Amino acid sequence: MSELKDCPLQFHDFKSVDHLKVCPRYTAVLARSEDDGIGIEELDTLQLELETLLSSASRRLRVLEAETQILTDWQDKKGDRRFLKLGRDHELGAPAKHGKPKKQKLEGKAGHGPGPGPGRPKSKNLQSKIQEYEFTDDPIDVPRIPKNDAPNRFWASVEPYCADITSEEVRTLEELLKPPEDEAEHYKIPPLGKHYSQRWAQEDLLEEQKDGARAAAVADKKKGIMGPLTELDTKDVDALLKKSEAQHEQPEDGCPFGPLTQRLLQALVEENIISPMEDSPIPDVSGKESGADGASTSPRNQNKPFRLAKEEVNRQELRQRVRMADNEVMDAFRKIMAARQKKRTPTKKEKDQAWKTLKERESILKLLDG
Amino acid sequence: MALVSADSRIAELLSELHQLIKQTQEERSRSEHNLINIQKTHERMQTENKISPYFRTKLRSLYTTAKADAEAECNILRRALDKIAEIKSLLEERRIAAKIAGLYNDSEPPRKTMRRGVLMTLLQQSAMTLPLWIGKPGDKPPPLCGAIPASGDYVAKPGDKVAARVKAVDGDEQWILAEVVSYSHATNKYEVDDIDEEGKERHTLSRRRIIPLPQWKANPETDPEALFQKDQLVLALYPQTTCFYRALIHTPPQRPQDDYSVLFEDTSYADGYSPPLNVAQSGTLPSA
Numbered sequence: 153m154s155e156l157k158d159c160p161l162q163f164h165d166f167k168s169v170d171h172l173k174v175c176p177r178y179t180a181v182l183a184r185s186e187d188d189g190i191g192i193e194e195l196d197t198l199q200l201e202l203e204t205l206l207s208s209a210s211r212r213l214r215v216l217e218a219e220t221q222i223l224t225d226w227q228d229k230k231g232d233r234r235f236l237k238l239g240r241d242h243e244l245g246a247p248a249k250h251g252k253p254k255k256q257k258l259e260g261k262a263g264h265g266p267g268p269g270p271g272r273p274k275s276k277n278l279q280s281k282i283q284e285y286e287f288t289d290d291p292i293d294v295p296r297i298p299k300n301d302a303p304n305r306f307w308a309s310v311e312p313y314c315a316d317i318t319s320e321e322v323r324t325l326e327e328l329l330k331p332p333e334d335e336a337e338h339y340k341i342p343p344l345g346k347h348y349s350q351r352w353a354q355e356d357l358l359e360e361q362k363d364g365a366r367a368a369a370v371a372d373k374k375k376g377i378m379g380p381l382t383e384l385d386t387k388d389v390d391a392l393l394k395k396s397e398a399q400h401e402q403p404e405d406g407c408p409f410g411p412l413t414q415r416l417l418q419a420l421v422e423e424n425i426i427s428p429m430e431d432s433p434i435p436d437v438s439g440k441e442s443g444a445d446g447a448s449t450s451p452r453n454q455n456k457p458f459r460l461a462k463e464e465v466n467r468q469e470l471r472q473r474v475r476m477a478d479n480e481v482m483d484a485f486r487k488i489m490a491a492r493q494k495k496r497t498p499t500k501k502e503k504d505q506a507w508k509t510l511k512e513r514e515s516i517l518k519l520l521d522g
Numbered sequence: 523m524a525l526v527s528a529d530s531r532i533a534e535l536l537s538e539l540h541q542l543i544k545q546t547q548e549e550r551s552r553s554e555h556n557l558i559n560i561q562k563t564h565e566r567m568q569t570e571n572k573i574s575p576y577f578r579t580k581l582r583s584l585y586t587t588a589k590a591d592a593e594a595e596c597n598i599l600r601r602a603l604d605k606i607a608e609i610k611s612l613l614e615e616r617r618i619a620a621k622i623a624g625l626y627n628d629s630e631p632p633r634k635t636m637r638r639g640v641l642m643t644l645l646q647q648s649a650m651t652l653p654l655w656i657g658k659p660g661d662k663p664p665p666l667c668g669a670i671p672a673s674g675d676y677v678a679k680p681g682d683k684v685a686a687r688v689k690a691v692d693g694d695e696q697w698i699l700a701e702v703v704s705y706s707h708a709t710n711k712y713e714v715d716d717i718d719e720e721g722k723e724r725h726t727l728s729r730r731r732i733i734p735l736p737q738w739k740a741n742p743e744t745d746p747e748a749l750f751q752k753d754q755l756v757l758a759l760y761p762q763t764t765c766f767y768r769a770l771i772h773t774p775p776q777r778p779q780d781d782y783s784v785l786f787e788d789t790s791y792a793d794g795y796s797p798p799l800n801v802a803q804s805g806t807l808p809s810a
Contacts, residue, residue: 178543181540181786182543182544192536192613195609196540196647196650198543198606198655199606199651202543202603203549203656205599206596206599206600206603206654207654207743207744209592210658212592213593214659216585216588217659223578223585226578227578247593413721484751486552
């Protein structure tokens, strides 16, 4: 049972408009029969009266909605009321405090404790006001004791570093260590390509040829009836030609990378950004240089993380066994405790079991440390 | 004739309105019963000084019923008010049709120029019966409700009242109360008639010189934000005239049927403003 002072409702007075007093025309119209009907001149007054009725009805509707909302929220929030109680007691300093917490517990049950007595009617209004105030705060800042979150968050953040190694991770490490073999291929220097001056001369020749061809095509077109569409077509064709030529050129050079990169390199060399490579264009070198510095390439270093990972896996297995042994020891201990409680000496069997598990655990621990 | 059929339609609508009103009262007396129950429950809860779950659920169900009843009542009332608006607009159409017919039939103006007093009474009445905007919970007041200005592309319809800035013979500009005759989309101009003297030359004005009057009153109890606030500059209809002048709001209305109290700019007073005068919501416009 909760007390009246807890109730956040405002107990509005929901009387409807007394239309006899406030809306005389309306009343008169009601009294008339169908035949008499309404006169046009009465429309204005009727309108005003109907508006009054409507506005009071809407207001009633709004208040009802607000009150039902409060009522619903209140019923849903019974668990938190303990804090509100504490808050309220704090404010009011009521004498019979100890009575209230008890009532709280009994609330859920069928029986109900005695009310605080009718001797509190004066403070009731004040209390209900305070109560309402607190209730309006409730949805916003529920006064739960803020859970101390910090340790949880700390362990969550540290988890990736302390977690057990899974076999998947070992495999990833293995794969990472494999590449050293592949790289050997990359160190092969591709054969020398054509010198750039020669290649450019060739390209220029081809350009001129194309231009000539295009000019001829244009001349042809002018004779013909073709429109601008075909210009586009020839342009497409030219683009295709260029592409195919570019592709065609590559095998000549024996270099897997396009002419553009060659030119780029040459420009860079000229600007002294990269030291000249004696006309052997290996565009990938710049990339290689930076890559080489990152990872240590000595064989010893490559294998170290792998070894450590393997060791750690073994240790983990041992630790697992230790844990199991721990559990067994605990079981044995519990059995002995139970026996003691029942006031009989533990049997020999139990004692032996306990010793055995203890010894197992010790041996595993030794392995681990070793 | 169009006029005759309008009459019979009006008669129809009037009887429908009568029906609606009767229904409203039925609804209200029904819900009365529930409201009395709620009252009783409140009293019991307050005297017993306890709130058992029994009471809570009971109250909740009573409230829900009351809500449904209130909604039904609102719906019927709205329908009745809509019906009244329909009848009024039919009457208005009839009046305009009669005016046009009259103009063609007679060489003289159809009505002798109204006496001042009659005109003022008419104005006052139409100000009073400007429909009150009562929104459902969650509705916002629309444009042309109280202080809410019209939307940018709003075009006033023939018969709507507006404030029009016209140039008098001596070159002075004045805002007058006028009625829209027509609007031309091609030239973006309104044709308006001065409310005061019909049959006088009608004015053709561009949109910028026209401010439509509000079509709804704002309800101070539910939508105070749709009212002008103290010290806001407005164009207000000077009492007993048909002209608008600049004024400052003194106090906004407290109840739906109340007027604004405003101070008109007036150089004949020491502080430059008149004493507070009352102006209806329908005669208070945002200052251009």
